[in-house]
Every structure is written in C-alpha cells, then in structure tokens.
Amino acid sequence: MQGSAQQESSTGHYTIAIQPIVNAQLQHVADELLYRGDVTANSAHVFDDVQATARACAVAIYEIGLDKLCGQRQLFINASGDWLLNPDLISLPADQIVIEVLEDTQVNEPLLAALRRLKALGYTLALDDFEPNAANRPLLNIADIIKFDISTGIPIALIKRLDQDGYTLLAERVETYEQFEQCKALGFSLFQGYFYQRPQVQVTTTQRHSTSRANQMQLLAQLYSDKVRLPALSTLIARDPYLLNAVFKRANSAGKAAQRPAYKLLDCIHIIGLKELRTLVSIVMLAGNNPASKVNLINGLTRAFACEALAEQRGLDEEEGFIAGLFSHMPVILGVNLEAMLQELPLSQAVSQALTQRIGALGKLLTDVEACEQGDVNPSVPAGLILQAAADARSLMDVHIS
Structure with a gap:
C-alpha cells in the first residue's frame, strides 16, 4: 500500500486491488488488499497512510463486502503505526483479517501494547518486508507471519532460523516458477507475486x-x-x-x-x-x-419522511415506509443503478416490490407520494404532507453541509 507521497485528486474515484496469496500447493488461500487512487493506477500513490487504509477497508468491507471479495479467504491489510494506535479503527472481523505491520513503523512500547491487544482479540499479525534490527526485534515475539521481498535478496540463514522457530514465512514479489520452487525449498509456505497473478483492480459502482x-x-x-x-x-x-x-x-x-x-x-x-x-x-x-448534493439529499429525505407519515396514517410499518421512500431516491443520491443496488441490499419483499413495480400497499403509498411531489391532489393523502416532510428534511439537514 505504500507509494510515493503524491497528492491524488479528490474526485473520489479511488478503489482497491487484491493480489492472491497461495500456499505451497498453489491453492489460493488469501489476498492482500491494495489501495489504488483510481481504477487505471497500477500502483498506490499514498499521501496519507491512514486514509489509504481507511479507503481500502471501506471499499473492501462496506462497498463490495468481504464475502463477495474474498469469500472465506483471509485478507491482509497494511496498517501504519497511526492506524494501529487508534482503537476506534480496530473492530474488523478478526477471524478473517491479517494485519500487516509496515516496515517503516516506529516500534515503541505503545505500539507493542497495541499489537498485544490485537493478538488477544484474535488477529493474525504479519511483518511486512521484514529486516531484523535492534529496534524491530521485539516484533518477533508477537508476529505470526513474516514477509520477505525476495526482489531485494534472500537472506537464507535468517529464513532458515525463522522457519525452525515456527514462523509462517511468506515470499512476495515471486516473479517466476523457479523462484517459487527455490523459496518453497527454503521453508516458505505462502507465496505472492506475478508468477501466479498480478493485482486485480476491483471496480465498484458506488459514488461516494x-x-x-x-x-x-x-x-x-x-x-x-x-x-x-x-x-x-x-x-x-x-x-x-x-x-x-x-x-x-x-x-x-x-x-x-x-x-x-x-x-x-x-x-x-x-x-x-x-x-x-x-x-x-x-x-x-x-x-x-x-x-453529497444538498438538493438530492433533501429531496430523498423529503420523500422518506412523507412515506413514513403516510405509512403511519395507513397502518403500515413506518420504518418500511421511510426506507422505501429514501431508497427510491437512492439511485440519484448515490449514482447507482436501482437493480444493482437491490442485488447488493437484501431489502424486504414488500420494499423491493414497491421500488421496482410499485405494487402492494407500500407501492401504492410510494406512487401516491411521488404524485403529490408533482402537485397532484389526492384525497387519501393529507394536505400539506410534502410541505411538512420537506420542513422535516431541512431540519434534519440543518448541520452545515461541507
């Protein structure tokens, strides 16, 4: 995830790539999560390690979803010292996430204490591009996996010693099958590099x-x-x-x-x-x-509040009314296709049918609210419903939109 300190654009077009990690039998057992400033980038341009990790995690976990991205495989994420020291950031699924400590992380007692807490929570810890020295040697007491960038050389004596000590060794930047066989003979059990597959950029449709x-x-x-x-x-x-x-x-x-x-x-x-x-x-x-556009947000929330109020009047589930109203406007707010959104989100059948076909009690409710938005008069809809909903939406949005 590391890269040059190059300022990227603020268009929100960042995404991720994942690169497979295989075992000695060439079985795909894990992936490394890599940040990309945009979908055309072949490498990361990181100007803020914490933000890059946050963006990569947001895309992987909250946009694509771990089950869709990597199934049951483990996912390696690069974590800087600042990330590791922030307890708010460490509540990712411990059974699936492997935390890589970056090679330039400053090792001190607060960092070691943070890593011990992570171990106690069940996380697997890896040392990225590890080169032993007096400063980082305490990390060996905590680490599970040690990664070596073999493009910079293979320290055979160190690798054999760590293998004998029971560490899992991962060889990265393995370019050829011959290098794979060489590393396997030395005691490596995990492998990553172009010999197997280049990083695969993951494209998402969500506008952030x-x-x-x-x-x-x-x-x-x-x-x-x-x-x-x-x-x-x-x-x-x-x-x-x-x-x-x-x-x-x-x-x-x-x-x-x-x-x-x-x-x-x-x-x-x-x-x-x-x-x-x-x-x-x-x-x-x-x-x-x-x-987001303040206008789009207010319009979406206005419809949501109107649907919620009308649902209460008609004896329907108020929250389902709110969700139907808001999600009917979500393609405009998020810039996504309605069908694609519904494939990603398991909304109730009543809400889904209301959104796609305008059928059922919720579908009729949504149709009536949309008609009122266009100025139609409907005796089954209270006068002033849209005006009150718009007032509620503006009240909700009265914090300053940056």
Missing part, C-alpha cells in the same frame, strides 16, 4: 457521496455517549446515504452470519453492534468521501 463531517462527528458523539440512544443513531445514519448503504450491507454480510436478512435500520445496528459501528463510522470519516 456523504454528508458533512459535522454530521459524522455528531454520530460519533452519539456512539460514545454514556447513554446511547438508538433512535438518534438511526436518524444520523439515515442522513448519510453512503453510511446507510454500508450499514445495511455489512449487517447482511455472510460474515455477520445473521439467521435471517435484516430489513430495518435498527435491526442492522443491533447486528453490527456499537463496537463495529464505531469502526465503520471512523473508517468512512477517514476515507474522506465527498459531500
């Missing part, structure tokens, strides 16, 4: 619109409150379409092992849990997503 930092800071404040109020959390999450999408996707991922799909925002929050929700919000904040 997000509300202001002020909204996200309010959300963090609520998450760390002595008395966390779930309705307030739901309101703040609903204000941020990128975050809302991430919460639904993460709660319904295979990794959360939910017995049944979660269709409601409060259910999603319960499934994810406050600890991981703090990580999710922190990662989205650090990823630096661009603020």
